[in-house]
Amino acid sequence: MSDREEEVRLMKGNEAIAHAIIRYGADGYFGYPITPQSEVLETLEEQMPWDTTGMVVLQAESELAAINMVYGGASTGKAVCTSSSSPGISLKQEGISYIAAGELPALIINVMRGGPGLGTIQPSQGDYFQTVKGGGHGDYRLIVLAPATVQEMADFVGLGFDLAFKYRTPAMILADGVVGQMMEKVQLPVQRPRRTDAQIAEQCPWAITGRAESRGHRNVETTLEMEPNKMELNNHRFQETYRRIQENEVRYEEYYTEDADYLMVAFGSVARICLKGIELLREKGIKVGLIRPITLWPFPEKIIREVGQKTKGVLTVELNAGQMVEDVRLAVECKVPVAHFGRMGGIVPNPNEIVDAFYKEFPEAK
Amino acid sequence: MTKEEIKKNGTVVAAKPRLITDNQMHYCPGCSHGVVHSIVAEVLDEMGLADNAIGVAPVGCAVFAYNYIDVDWIEAAHGRAPAVATAAKRLNPDRMVFTYQGDGDLSAIGTAETIHAANRGENIAIIFINNGIYGMTGGQMAPTTLEGMKTATCPYGRRVDLNGYPLKIGDLLAQLDGTCYVTRQSVHTTAATRKTKKAIRQAFENAMAGRGTSVVEVVSTCNSGWKMSPVKANEWMEEHMMAKYPLGDIKNTVK
Numbered sequence: 001m002s003d004r005e006e007e008v009r010l011m012k013g014n015e016a017i018a019h020a021i022i023r024y025g026a027d028g029y030f031g032y033p034i035t036p037q038s039e040v041l042e043t044l045e046e047q048m049p050w051d052t053t054g055m056v057v058l059q060a061e062s063e064l065a066a067i068n069m070v071y072g073g074a075s076t077g078k079a080v081c082t083s084s085s086s087p088g089i090s091l092k093q094e095g096i097s098y099i100a101a102g103e104l105p106a107l108i109i110n111v112m113r114g115g116p117g118l119g120t121i122q123p124s125q126g127d128y129f130q131t132v133k134g135g136g137h138g139d140y141r142l143i144v145l146a147p148a149t150v151q152e153m154a155d156f157v158g159l160g161f162d163l164a165f166k167y168r169t170p171a172m173i174l175a176d177g178v179v180g181q182m183m184e185k186v187q188l189p190v191q192r193p194r195r196t197d198a199q200i201a202e203q204c205p206w207a208i209t210g211r212a213e214s215r216g217h218r219n220v221e222t223t224l225e226m227e228p229n230k231m232e233l234n235n236h237r238f239q240e241t242y243r244r245i246q247e248n249e250v251r252y253e254e255y256y257t258e259d260a261d262y263l264m265v266a267f268g269s270v271a272r273i274c275l276k277g278i279e280l281l282r283e284k285g286i287k288v289g290l291i292r293p294i295t296l297w298p299f300p301e302k303i304i305r306e307v308g309q310k311t312k313g314v315l316t317v318e319l320n321a322g323q324m325v326e327d328v329r330l331a332v333e334c335k336v337p338v339a340h341f342g343r344m345g346g347i348v349p350n351p352n353e354i355v356d357a358f359y360k361e362f363p364e365a366k
Numbered sequence: 367m368t369k370e371e372i373k374k375n376g377t378v379v380a381a382k383p384r385l386i387t388d389n390q391m392h393y394c395p396g397c398s399h400g401v402v403h404s405i406v407a408e409v410l411d412e413m414g415l416a417d418n419a420i421g422v423a424p425v426g427c428a429v430f431a432y433n434y435i436d437v438d439w440i441e442a443a444h445g446r447a448p449a450v451a452t453a454a455k456r457l458n459p460d461r462m463v464f465t466y467q468g469d470g471d472l473s474a475i476g477t478a479e480t481i482h483a484a485n486r487g488e489n490i491a492i493i494f495i496n497n498g499i500y501g502m503t504g505g506q507m508a509p510t511t512l513e514g515m516k517t518a519t520c521p522y523g524r525r526v527d528l529n530g531y532p533l534k535i536g537d538l539l540a541q542l543d544g545t546c547y548v549t550r551q552s553v554h555t556t557a558a559t560r561k562t563k564k565a566i567r568q569a570f571e572n573a574m575a576g577r578g579t580s581v582v583e584v585v586s587t588c589n590s591g592w593k594m595s596p597v598k599a600n601e602w603m604e605e606h607m608m609a610k611y612p613l614g615d616i617k618n619t620v621k
Contacts, residue, residue, distance in 0.1 A: 028456070056457055060449070061482035064446070064478075065446070065449040065452075066449075068442065068453075069450070069453035070453070071446075072450030072452065073453035073457050076453075076454050080457070098443050208438045209438065210419050210437070210458065210463075211418075213417035218437060218438050220438070220440075220441070221440045223441065224429060
C-alpha cells in the first residue's frame with residue numbers, strides 16, 4: 001500500500017512511532033538501543049527512509065551522543081528526534097536542558113520502564129517527576145504528551161513536532177512500556193514531504209545553516225550568557241513561552257464526569273484500565289468519573305479543580321509510588337480527599353484491583 | 367615606514383583576517399588560541415567557505431570561539447562537539463562543519479564522542495588544541511598533562527601511579543579506519559604556523575571532499591596555566607610537550 005495515503009495497520013506502539021516520524025517528514029532520528037523501545041530504531045532502520053524521504057537515521061554510541069546529535073540537528077532548523085527508555089532518558093537530561101535553553105524544537109520519546117536504577121524492562125510511569133518537574137538542570141519545562149493508545153503514539157509524533165516548532169521548545173512523548181509494546185489498530189498519517197532549505201530558512205530564521213554572508217548576519221546557537229542581567233532576561237523569555245503554552249495547550253479527556261460523585265485521574269495505559277474499573281463500579285450504581293490528562297505539562301489543573309472539587313473524593317492511579325497525585329492534590333486545593341493507588345516494579349493493575357483500591361479509600365461509597 | 371607604505375610595498379605577510387571579528391579577545395597574551403583562530407578564519411575565507419561553514423565550539427577556553435570567527439556557530443555542551451557536528455554535517459552534507467576543542471573537552475569528557483565520530487568517518491574537521499591543562503577553569507590536570515607537570519589538581523606534579531599516563535589521543539584516533547588525516551602541529555614559530563595553516567586547509571578540503579574525519583592537533587601553550595611568560599612557555603613546550611607529542615603527520619591517507 002502506498003505511504004501517500006492514510007493507512008490502517010496493526011502494529012506495536014513503538015513501530016507506530018517510527019512510521020509516524022518518517023511520515024511527518026522528519027529530517028533525522030538519533031537513537032540508542034534500550035528495552036522496551038528498541039523497535040523505534042529497528043523499524044526506522046528497516047524502513048530505510050534515507051532512500052525515500054532523505055531522512056537521516058543514526059545509531060549513536062550512547063544516549064548522551066544521541067541527544068547531542070538532536071541538539072546539533074535542531075540547531076540547523078531540522079525536525080529531529082530521539083527515543084529511549086527511563087535509564088537512557090536520565091542520560092539525556094543534560095542535552096534536554098541545553099535544547100530547552102537553546103530554544104530549539106525537538107521531539108524526545110520516553111517509553112518508560114520500572115526503576116530506579118537499572119530497574120526492570122517492564123512498564124512503569126516512574127518518570128513523571130523527572131519529566132514534568134525538570135530532570136535536567138535549570139528552570140525549564142517540557143511539553144509532555146502522554147499517549148494511551150497506539151493511535152496516540154502515532155498522532156502525538158506530529159503534534160509533538162508541531163508544538164515544539166510553534167513554541168521553539170522541546171516536547172516529550174511520555175509513554176509507558178504497555179503502550180510501546182502492545183499491538184493495536186492504527187491509522188498512519190499521510191506522508192508529508194520534508195521541508196526544503198528555503199522553507200527552513202523562512203520558518204527558522206535563527207537556524208545555523210552556514211549562510212552567514214547571504215543572510216547578511218551570522219547565527220550563533222549558544223546557551224551561555226555571562227552577564228547576569230542578560231541571563232535573567234533569557235530566563236524571563238523562557239518563562240513567558242511556558243506561560244503561553246499553559247494558556248493554550250492543555251489537553252485532556254473526560255469520561256462520565258457530568259454526574260460523578262467520585263473522580264479518578266490517570267494517564268497513559270492506566271487510564272484505560274481505570275475506565276474498565278469505573279464501568280464495573282457504575283454497574284453497582286457508584287457514579288465515578290475519569291479525567292485523563294493528555295498533556296502532563298501543561299497540567300489540566302483547571303478541569304481537575306472544577307470537577308474534583310464537586311466530588312466526594314479523588315483517586316489517582318499510577319504505575320509509580322505516587323507522583324502525579326501531588327499535582328492532582330494541588331489542583332483540587334485539598335478541598336476533597338485525594339488518594340493514590342499505584343503498582344511498581346513493572347506490575348500493571350487489573351480493573352478489579354482498581355475497584356478494590358477505590359473501595360478501600362472510599363468505603364462509604366459501597 | 368607607515369602602515370600604508372608597508373602595504374604599498376607588498377611586504378605584508380600577515381594581517382587581521384577578514385573573518386576575525388572586532389570583539390576583544392579574552393585569551394591571555396601569549397596563548398596559542400589567537401593564532402589558531404586566525405588560521406581557521408584565513409583558511410575558511412581563502413577556500414570560499416565563509417558562507418558555508420558551521421563551527422562547533424567546545425566548553426573550555428575556546429567556548430567563546432563564536433565571538434571571534436565570523437561564521438555560523440553552535441556552542442556544544444562539554445565534550446559533545448563531535449556528536450553535535452555529526453548531526454549538523456549529516457543533515458547539511460554540503461556544509462563545512464568543523465569542531466574546535468581543547469584537550470579537556472576532546473580527550474577527557476568527550477572521548478567517546480570523539481572516537482565514535484572519527485570511527486564513523488564523519489566528514490568533519492576537528493581542530494584540537496593540546497596544551498596539557500584545563501585553561502578556562504584555572505589550570506587543572508588534563509589527560510594530556512605531562513608526567514611531573516604541576517597543575518592546580520596535581521600541585522606536586524602528575525603521578526602516573528595515581529593519575530595514569532598522558533593520553534596521546536592523536537595517535538589513538540589515527541588507528542581508526544574512519545580518519546583520513548591526523549596530524550600534530552604547533553604555532554610557536556612562523557614556520558610552524560605556516561605548516562599548521564596548510565594542515566587545517568588539508569583537513570577542510572578532506573571534509574568537503576567527503577574523505578572522512580580529519581584531526582589537526584595543535585600542541586599549544588597555556589602560559590597563564592603553566593605560570594610562565596609567553597617566551598618561556600614556548601621554550602618549555604618545545605622541550606617537554608613536543609618530546610611527548612612530536613610534531614608531524616601521524617596519518618595521511620590522502621597524499
